[in-house]
Amino acid sequence: MFHHIYYIYILIYNMPTQAKENYLKAIYLLSRESIDVSITELSKKMCVSKPTSNNMVKKMEERGWLLYEKYKPIKLTTKGEKLGALIVRKHRLTEMFLSKVMGFGWEEVHDIAEQVEHISSIVFFDRMDKILGFPTLDPHGSPIPNREGEVLKVNYLKLGSIKEGQKVKLRGLENSSKDLLLYLNKKRIKLGTVLLIRHIETFDNSFEVLLEDNSTIVLTFDVCQSLLVEEI
Amino acid sequence: MFHHIYYIYILIYNMPTQAKENYLKAIYLLSRESIDVSITELSKKMCVSKPTSNNMVKKMEERGWLLYEKYKPIKLTTKGEKLGALIVRKHRLTEMFLSKVMGFGWEEVHDIAEQVEHISSIVFFDRMDKILGFPTLDPHGSPIPNREGEVLKVNYLKLGSIKEGQKVKLRGLENSSKDLLLYLNKKRIKLGTVLLIRHIETFDNSFEVLLEDNSTIVLTFDVCQSLLVEEI
DNA sequence: CATATTTGTTAGTCTAATCTAACTTATTAT
DNA sequence: ATAATAAGTTAGATTAGACTAACAAATATG
Numbered sequence: 001m002f003h004h005i006y007y008i009y010i011l012i013y014n015m016p017t018q019a020k021e022n023y024l025k026a027i028y029l030l031s032r033e034s035i036d037v038s039i040t041e042l043s044k045k046m047c048v049s050k051p052t053s054n055n056m057v058k059k060m061e062e063r064g065w066l067l068y069e070k071y072k073p074i075k076l077t078t079k080g081e082k083l084g085a086l087i088v089r090k091h092r093l094t095e096m097f098l099s100k101v102m103g104f105g106w107e108e109v110h111d112i113a114e115q116v117e118h119i120s121s122i123v124f125f126d127r128m129d130k131i132l133g134f135p136t137l138d139p140h141g142s143p144i145p146n147r148e149g150e151v152l153k154v155n156y157l158k159l160g161s162i163k164e165g166q167k168v169k170l171r172g173l174e175n176s177s178k179d180l181l182l183y184l185n186k187k188r189i190k191l192g193t194v195l196l197i198r199h200i201e202t203f204d205n206s207f208e209v210l211l212e213d214n215s216t217i218v219l220t221f222d223v224c225q226s227l228l229v230e231e232i
Numbered sequence: 233m234f235h236h237i238y239y240i241y242i243l244i245y246n247m248p249t250q251a252k253e254n255y256l257k258a259i260y261l262l263s264r265e266s267i268d269v270s271i272t273e274l275s276k277k278m279c280v281s282k283p284t285s286n287n288m289v290k291k292m293e294e295r296g297w298l299l300y301e302k303y304k305p306i307k308l309t310t311k312g313e314k315l316g317a318l319i320v321r322k323h324r325l326t327e328m329f330l331s332k333v334m335g336f337g338w339e340e341v342h343d344i345a346e347q348v349e350h351i352s353s354i355v356f357f358d359r360m361d362k363i364l365g366f367p368t369l370d371p372h373g374s375p376i377p378n379r380e381g382e383v384l385k386v387n388y389l390k391l392g393s394i395k396e397g398q399k400v401k402l403r404g405l406e407n408s409s410k411d412l413l414l415y416l417n418k419k420r421i422k423l424g425t426v427l428l429i430r431h432i433e434t435f436d437n438s439f440e441v442l443l444e445d446n447s448t449i450v451l452t453f454d455v456c457q458s459l460l461v462e463e464i
Numbered sequence: 465c466a467t468a469t470t471t472g473t474t475a476g477t478c479t480a481a482t483c484t485a486a487c488t489t490a491t492t493a494t
Numbered sequence: 495a496t497a498a499t500a501a502g503t504t505a506g507a508t509t510a511g512a513c514t515a516a517c518a519a520a521t522a523t524g
Contacts, residue, residue: 115351
């Protein structure tokens with residue numbers, strides 16, 4: 001008689017709250033960067049106390065989204081992995097939509113997407129996807145997981161590992177901090193920009209780079225390590 | 233020394249949570265319909281118990297959003313009125329965006345907007361507004377409050393109050409329930425549709441209406457009371 | 465190896481938002 | 495005018511998500 005109510009209860013129980021979605025996303029992204037996700041690591045990423053993340057991890061384990069043993073790294077289950085990927089999918093699709101359809105700059109999209117990603121409507125994101133022509137990369141060159149949570153493996157190199165004289169195209173960013181994005185704007189560098197490494201200064205590892213407009217700019221090694229490129 | 237922290241605290245304290253935004257919106261909309269908002273009324277609208285809405289109303293009064301005296305109707309303050317209007321603004325701008333830019337049907341937009349309206353980014357909604365060309369009405373003909381929370385007064389008539397022989401144009405809806413919208417879709421009636429009242433059946437008050445394609449449809453009085461029209 | 469440091473856990477508190485049960489105060493109807 | 499009904503309130507409980515203080519366990523370091 002009350003089977004329906006039972007199933008609805010189970011359904012709601014298994015829906016991540018906004019907070020849990022954020023934890024899930026954090027664990028997912030850290031894992032993807034091959035970082036061991038400890039309770040401490042997670043609490044740092046989420047800006048919460050250790051007991052808070054500890055507690056959250058236990059609740060998420062109960063829901064079958066991850067496995068955790070004291071002092072061992074947190075491991076997402078298949079279910080948790082998929083949930084995490086789908087949140088990242090919503091985030092990156094939104095970023096792409098904000099950029100391509102609504103005309104926002106790549107430095108503006110993250111903060112807005114951070115809120116939009118928690119919208120549950122599936123049709124909403126499917127429509128974005130369709131309007132965008134089913135993109136595979138977001139405005140920062142990061143891959144958009146597909147509807148099954150599967151991610152295209154992209155294999156770009158850090159500019160810092162490229163040799164003098166090489167010509168490369170900017171394909172992605174290792175970190176998409178607003179500061180970096182604004183810096184790149186100022187230097188007129190965007191995805192697809194062609195860079196020729198004219199000289200690497202051995203003293204401080206800074207890169208002298210020639211742009212297509214024949215202007216030369218100098219990038220610190222730190223910045224170079226944030227730029228993912230493809231040799232051309 | 234800690235003045236900044238104090239101000240940030242005050243700022244956050246004065247930001248409505250998602251729940252409070254929903255209460256504010258409900259009170260705002262009920263007030264606009266000239267309905268006396270009692271604790272009971274509010275609890276019904278919000279689908280919560282009376283103690284819950286009672287409690288919430290007290291908290292909102294503390295924040296200076298409304299005035300309440302036992303057994304008397306809830307009255308929004310200027311601040312509360314504006315906050316409420318701005319949430320409705322976000323909701324209706326979103327509906328318009330979903331309809332005009334993303335191609336959703338007018339029966340689909342409400343549920344999605346219900347979530348999007350809680351996004352705090354101001355630039356996000358301003359951009360929607362700009363892309364839409366600063367619309368004043370949503371896809372159901374309801375007015376979109378401006379950035380100051382001011383609302384254009386629209387003065388449409390209920391179809392039910394129109395006399396036989398009159399020709400009218402559909403301008404808005406008294407209630408935008410999904411059922412009504414789907415029904416109107418089926419009858420091929422949308423905003424702007426011209427209706428000629430051919431005959432009013434005295435027996436059940438049903439309206440025999442001629443459409444521009446020369447087809448005749450019969451609308452119950454209830455449906456007629458939900459249709460806001462302009463005489464032409 | 466012993467100690468210091470880092471990591472994780474426990475216990476207890478807090479706020480927001482919800483509930484139920486039981487009660488009080490108005491209003492309405494007979 | 496009084497009893498019945500509706501409206502509002504109080505008290506106490508719950509859950510999610512956060513905190514601090516204090517302690518325990520593992521790892522790292524001198």
